[in-house]
Amino acid sequence: MMQSMGNFRGYRRADPGTQPNHLHPAYVSSVKRAPSKALINLPHTLSEVTGPSFDSSVIDVKASDLTRQQQGEPLGERIIVSGRVLDEDGRPAAHTLIEVWQANAAGRYRHNVDQHNAPLDPNFEGSGHTLTDERGNFKFITIRPGAYPWRNHYNAWRPAHIHFSVFGPAFATRLITQMYFPGDALLPFDPIFNCTADEKARDRLISAFDWESTLCEQALGYRFDIILSGRDSTHWEK
Amino acid sequence: MSFQATTSQTVGPYFQIGLARFYIDDLTGPGISGERVEIEGRFFDGDGQPVPDGVIEIWQADAQGKYAHQENSQELESIQNNDPQKKEFAQAHEGRGVFRGFGRVPTQADGSFRFKTIKPGRVPAPDGTLQAPHIAVSVFTRGLLRRLVTRIYFPDEPGNAEDFALKLVEEGRRHTLIAKKLSDSRLEWNVVLQGTDETVFFDC
Numbered sequence: 001m002m003q004s005m006g007n008f009r010g011y012r013r014a015d016p017g018t019q020p021n022h023l024h025p026a027y028v029s030s031v032k033r034a035p036s037k038a039l040i041n042l043p044h045t046l047s048e049v050t051g052p053s054f055d056s057s058v059i060d061v062k063a064s065d066l067t068r069q070q071q072g073e074p075l076g077e078r079i080i081v082s083g084r085v086l087d088e089d090g091r092p093a094a095h096t097l098i099e100v101w102q103a104n105a106a107g108r109y110r111h112n113v114d115q116h117n118a119p120l121d122p123n124f125e126g127s128g129h130t131l132t133d134e135r136g137n138f139k140f141i142t143i144r145p146g147a148y149p150w151r152n153h154y155n156a157w158r159p160a161h162i163h164f165s166v167f168g169p170a171f172a173t174r175l176i177t178q179m180y181f182p183g184d185a186l187l188p189f190d191p192i193f194n195c196t197a198d199e200k201a202r203d204r205l206i207s208a209f210d211w212e213s214t215l216c217e218q219a220l221g222y223r224f225d226i227i228l229s230g231r232d233s234t235h236w237e238k
Numbered sequence: 239m240s241f242q243a244t245t246s247q248t249v250g251p252y253f254q255i256g257l258a259r260f261y262i263d264d265l266t267g268p269g270i271s272g273e274r275v276e277i278e279g280r281f282f283d284g285d286g287q288p289v290p291d292g293v294i295e296i297w298q299a300d301a302q303g304k305y306a307h308q309e310n311s312q313e314l315e316s317i318q319n320n321d322p323q324k325k326e327f328a329q330a331h332e333g334r335g336v337f338r339g340f341g342r343v344p345t346q347a348d349g350s351f352r353f354k355t356i357k358p359g360r361v362p363a364p365d366g367t368l369q370a371p372h373i374a375v376s377v378f379t380r381g382l383l384r385r386l387v388t389r390i391y392f393p394d395e396p397g398n399a400e401d402f403a404l405k406l407v408e409e410g411r412r413h414t415l416i417a418k419k420l421s422d423s424r425l426e427w428n429v430v431l432q433g434t435d436e437t438v439f440f441d442c
């Protein structure tokens with residue numbers, strides 16, 4: 001029943017300042033939702049170094065093109081978002097599920113809670129998913145989302161962003177994040193983007209315009225690499 | 239090569255658009271052995287108000303204490319050593335008889351959520367002991383910039399007293415991790431983000 005402990009390794013913890021605190025008062029919703037007591041450090045066990053995986057049979061191959069989910073084409077600027085999912089040592093996260101969601105080009109989500117008076121687009125759902133390939137590569141075709149107002153503070157607007165949900169190899173590597181666009185004038189004012197002390201960590205949430213993946217007369221390319229926690233270099237000792 | 243892990247961001251209020259496709263509220267199915275259990279609960283903020291826009295993910299071992307993951311060396315053993323009939327069954331059902339161990343449920347307008355699963359077996363801890371049966375939980379909602387990690391344990395479980403993770407928690411707070419028995423097959427387990435009965439969350 002007991003398995004050998006000799007090769008048991010956890011995943012690395014975040015470097016200081018590179019991940020948000022739960023309480024970030026500038027983001028008003030965090031005030032009543034962040035835990036008030038200190039988190040308890042849990043050395044990783046088999047429960048944290050294992051994690052869910054998704055078979056290609058449950059993946060809709062058409063779901064990585066968000067511009068072809070309805071009869072017509074969505075309005076907006078077509079873009080190709082591609083990148084790799086790697087760990088902190090540069091090892092690819094192969095065959096892992098990525099889910100994305102976003103507003104349409106006018107800055108409106110297809111969701112009953114979104115009351116922004118911008119138009120819905122009948123040809124845009126704003127939802128996609130895919131599996132990375134064996135080298136951790138992924139690619140989505142979509143439209144550039146619009147900025148939209150929210151009620152966090154006076155005249156608050158979210159910069160354009162795409163939500164990304166990624167699993168990676170383990171429960172410990174689970175990540176949900178947001179991808180932003182280079183040169184967005186709203187970034188300095190956004191408390192969600194500015195949630196970390198480390199400026200470089202923030203800047204890595206901004207995709208890069210990518211000439212290589214830009215399709216001539218078709219779509220602009222943006223590159224967004226996602227880095228998941230790497231494996232601990234030391235083994236667990238009793 | 240060395241990188242830093244990407245910064246986490248909130249799921250926001252509209253995650254349903256992206257996450258609904260893989261909502262899984264029933265982890266059981268034909269050919270999956272184990273004691274069926276329904277776990278239901280509610281999700282509250284620091285004012286005691288229900289959180290209607292949360293999503294809860296669970297990850298657990300099967301009834302034999304095996305995770306559906308390549309790093310669980312016991313899994314291979316279970317497929318190879320078990321009787322040929324069971325192996326045949328698993329092949330014939332192309333994975334449908336295999337316990338996947340993952341669930342994801344959104345909260346409702348009143349903050350409630352529920353899922354149906356099987357009670358997991360015990361899995362090893364890194365110190366060589368066996369952990370008590372438990373379910374690993376990720377909690378996401380608008381207002382949380384990072385997920386919260388917690389665990390669900392089972393009531394009246396002798397292993398709880400010596401459990402690797404429960405022992406890290408001061409005794410007065412352990413009850414927040416242990417589900418309450420409603421009936422033989424129904425358990426209640428709540429998530430309280432803040433306050434006197436705040437759920438224990440782990441840095442993971």
